[in-house]
Amino acid sequence: MKIILRTFCVLLLSSAVSSSVFAKGYTLVAISKTDHTLVFVNPGTLEILGKAAVGNDPHEVVVSSDGKHAYVSNTGSGKFHEINVIDIASKKALASIDTGAMMGPHGMSFLNSKLWFTAEGAKSLGRIDVNTGKIDLILGVGQNRTHMMQVSADEKQVYATNVDSNTVSIFDNLMLPPPIPPIGAPLPGAKPQMGWLQTVIPVGKGSEGFDITPDRKELWTTDAHTGTISVIDIASKKVVKTVDTKTLGISRIKFTADGKRALISSLRTGDLLIYDVAKKTEIKKLNLGKGAAHILITPDGTRAFISCTPAGYIAIVDLNTLTLVKNFEIGPRPDGMDWAPEL
Template sequence: MAAPEPMPRALLAISKVEHTLSVIDPQTLAVVARLPVGPDPHEVVVSSDGARAYVSNTGYGAFHEIDVLDLAHFKVLPAIDTRPLLGPHGLAYVQDKLWFTAQGTQAVARFDPQRGEVDWMLGTGQNTTHVIYVSPDAKAVYTTNVDSGTVSLMREVMVQPTVPPTGVLPAGARPRLDWRQTLVTVGQGAEGFDVSPDGRELWTATPAGTLSVVDLASAEVLQEDLHLQGAHRVGITPDGKYVLIASVGTGELVVLDRRTRQEVKRLTVGRGASLRMDPVGERVFIACTPDNFIAVFDLNTLAVSAHLDIGGRPDGMAWATRRE
């Protein structure tokens, strides 16, 4: 396929079978380009200017490759070797840095593309640190720890110097910025989550169907039974009105009213393994990995409006918006 002209906006989607990243025209829903990626692609994120895409290769926590793709010229660039951090999975791009989880190393880390090195990392002490969210000011990082059944709330805080037994602080001791982690129990198997647009709540769900709503200020959690086996991914609409929970087990999609937490609709769309909201259109793209298609869900009609075929086992998706 010949390289097309770069588009102002494009949807990117991974195929785990073809080992490709598809570039999709959001208007026509046509695949306009395919770029090769690594041996076990899972998630994709895009730089703030829309020029670079990054794809994590997890390998059940054993691999150490993040692919780098030039979206302006549709070229593959040298990959990032994350060693000794293993199993890169969740990705975020905030404050011109690439943040990622290393689920084989029980850690989150930050890569500086300008310097070409990891410049920060923090261990979670939890098993299978998986999906990541970084606040716009880069002072808070949230992640699910799948096998430990927890969510890590990590925040940068000002720490006062510790007074030694002598009662006298060493010369030059000053308050300093450091990171502190709060663990919230949400249930084993919780993977996907989303943070509300106002930054106050984190929503996640377990395969057993337990919904957890975490108050991010108090770290308190409210739980209820969704009656949704295989609950896997969670997405909150940009306006904060709806919460969508997709089941990778039954193929059901549950739509909740975020304010009341009441069920608005339940329907079968396909076994959803990934969700991506359209930030400028009232659509949700649901990668139904076991069913080999991406479903397009219309938020006005609350129904599936189209299906996309990008190759076998579609998974991670991201939006690329070019900025001059």
């Protein structure tokens, strides 16, 4: 899930796009975990345009801001250390990035030529300068199974869920006072320095997916084991409301661009919940079959694509009528998805 609109998406939003031509301007890229491929799909015709080989345990995919490359994380239960790089124009795999001791890359965000990622096996977050392929920042989280993450547009805040610790981490990039030695006065000439301050917020059990409201005021995280949503006020960094969805296994959440609705998927029941954000109440529940996971909304806001990983297909939901349009297959166990420029 990303926090920025890419140039090609912004261009789409500047003109009306009817349901019959909503595919114009972009391509769906989606992972088949069993086939170990990144699949390129025309989202209007659902034609498969090509496939690129990825690693042995692909989970998430993110497209660079310029639309040239796709990055695929391979988690390996916290043991793998590979992020695949795919050239989108040619649909070919390039040299992968070795994350080294930053084991278990999973959730990712892309911002300003930097690829951010969670490292589940290292209890940390990392940032890669894609121009050099080198990790230039590591933030120690100290929580178990740091899973999904986002970065604010100004890079002043980083957000992450920690599934097995039942927490959310918010990192603030702050101007910190000069260091003070254990004994004696501050060092002569010592100056304030930028530093990252982490706030760890306890939430419900199994905090996995999350999203931030478009006004940047609230963070909603899905608590898979309790079927609740923990609503965090970002300014105070406190849980201000717990919403009981009465649906276990909720794993992903995505707000519509206008901030009025939230889509919530359940990997256990296969339900897609549509919530009124202001009222924090359910509008509708759709059963999509076996296990609903990753959620991706078209840039024109008319449809949602939901990876139904156990069922082996991707479901398309009309967001105007809140009805299932159809299911289609890209390969066994579809998972992470993103938008790339039209091919």
